[in-house]
Amino acid sequence: MGKKSYYNIVEVLTLIGCQDNGHFQILLKKKKTEPYKGNWIIPGNILSNEETFETVVRNTTYEIAGIIPKKMLQNYVFSDLNRDASERIIASVYTVSVLKNLVHENKDYETGWFDIDNLPIMGYDHKKIVKEVFASLRKQIIYNTDNILKDFFPYDFTLGELQKFWEYIASEEIDRRNFRKKLISQGFVAQTGEEDKRKVGRPSKLYCFTDKLQEGSLK
Amino acid sequence: MGKKSYYNIVEVLTLIGCQDNGHFQILLKKKKTEPYKGNWIIPGNILSNEETFETVVRNTTYEIAGIIPKKMLQNYVFSDLNRDASERIIASVYTVSVLKNLVHENKDYETGWFDIDNLPIMGYDHKKIVKEVFASLRKQIIYNTDNILKDFFPYDFTLGELQKFWEYIASEEIDRRNFRKKLISQGFVAQTGEEDKRKVGRPSKLYCFTDKLQEGSLK
DNA sequence: TCAAAAGTGTTTTGCCTACACCCATGA
DNA sequence: TCATGGGTGTAGGCAAAACACTTTTGA
Numbered sequence: 494m495g496k497k498s499y500y501n502i503v504e505v506l507t508l509i510g511c512q513d514n515g516h517f518q519i520l521l522k523k524k525k526t527e528p529y530k531g532n533w534i535i536p537g538n539i540l541s542n543e544e545t546f547e548t549v550v551r552n553t554t555y556e557i558a559g560i561i562p563k564k565m566l567q568n569y570v571f572s573d574l575n576r577d578a579s580e581r582i583i584a585s586v587y588t589v590s591v592l593k594n595l596v597h598e599n600k601d602y603e604t605g606w607f608d609i610d611n612l613p614i615m616g617y618d619h620k621k622i623v624k625e626v627f628a629s630l631r632k633q634i635i636y637n638t639d640n641i642l643k644d645f646f647p648y649d650f651t652l653g654e655l656q657k658f659w660e661y662i663a664s665e666e667i668d669r670r671n672f673r674k675k676l677i678s679q680g681f682v683a684q685t686g687e688e689d690k691r692k693v694g695r696p697s698k699l700y701c702f703t704d705k706l707q708e709g710s711l712k
Numbered sequence: 713m714g715k716k717s718y719y720n721i722v723e724v725l726t727l728i729g730c731q732d733n734g735h736f737q738i739l740l741k742k743k744k745t746e747p748y749k750g751n752w753i754i755p756g757n758i759l760s761n762e763e764t765f766e767t768v769v770r771n772t773t774y775e776i777a778g779i780i781p782k783k784m785l786q787n788y789v790f791s792d793l794n795r796d797a798s799e800r801i802i803a804s805v806y807t808v809s810v811l812k813n814l815v816h817e818n819k820d821y822e823t824g825w826f827d828i829d830n831l832p833i834m835g836y837d838h839k840k841i842v843k844e845v846f847a848s849l850r851k852q853i854i855y856n857t858d859n860i861l862k863d864f865f866p867y868d869f870t871l872g873e874l875q876k877f878w879e880y881i882a883s884e885e886i887d888r889r890n891f892r893k894k895l896i897s898q899g900f901v902a903q904t905g906e907e908d909k910r911k912v913g914r915p916s917k918l919y920c921f922t923d924k925l926q927e928g929s930l931k
Numbered sequence: 932t933c934a935a936a937a938g939t940g941t942t943t944t945g946c947c948t949a950c951a952c953c954c955a956t957g958a
Numbered sequence: 959t960c961a962t963g964g965g966t967g968t969a970g971g972c973a974a975a976a977c978a979c980t981t982t983t984g985a
Contacts, residue, residue: 695935
């Protein structure tokens, strides 16, 4: 144990999330050194006294995903005394949503996408952090806080994709006709006129979110 | 400007809130020394490396209100570089709900209750913090996140009181009959059998929240 | 022609809304 | 008896829920 002090180490962890085939995935980084060598961790950096949290989130996201995020969400701050074996490190967690296909391979780090319900072995308390943060994120998606749904579907999408993601997040099935009816009748989505022919079967029309979405939620 | 360092000063601010006659009020402390002498501030303490945020919130609440809080809510962390003139201080803000009549006068500090929409002159960026935190708190009350409504009405209350608070928070008027009907038909409240005869007019029946409240919201 | 996924309409149900009069009490 | 706030019921509209068949495409 060190001496009592009013100076604190603070790390900023960035949960880089995406929607992939209706699943919620996060981008993790493999730890190259001890402790927890070979385990996966949430990307992050230590905060200096000359940076805000937001600066660090931007840097981390660029470093790991090659993307400068336009928007970020502060999730929670963990201050447990035993988070790290040596000295207490405060962790401030942020979430950033990215389009998976804009993220290129990273040369400096070994990174990987993981389904939120199929996480690998993770270092420190990071698995607990991911689970807690995702629990609150779920609610935010369900109630569309800060228009967060749009971050996962910023451009066009099929109603099937959206429904699949929605059912995954809300853990409930919904009738396809009712789902579509609601979105369309409430004016949350608009047709783009394009079609998606990538899948087998009848091509699906593409939709995008309208500004009206921010006043409502799919719940 | 000091030198770049990875050590940070962190303060934990505790918004002690209550419901009074349908209004949301917070307990502030008058600053006795420069800077901002005579201005009001959110109570708080500097975090040491041997404490968690929760410990500090507990201590601050006891120090200011004489109460050990059972529950607290982490609201937001501010890391702007210019929050304080001398050096950057990170502020982590928590909310605690108390019953106003359990808070006794404080001998060590000058404290006062203020309506959230009638705040006094406040020091630092505390007024901005209060406003931002309250904005998110409002949503939490409206959607009853973490069963927060119950924290403001932990024991029995009249439906009139509750409606007044609700209309204040939601900034919308609601028909008395419909309000009562919803609460009762959804099973969110139950009669205690007691009556409140403190006011003039017909005595009002007292109700308390049921466990069912946590599954729903008044919205 | 078959498999796979997309698209569509109607009926029922329950909740939210609007709305006005009587009741119990203390002054 | 009056002023003050508390308590109650009904009808209409609208959105959610339940429910099954047809269409388009590529293989």
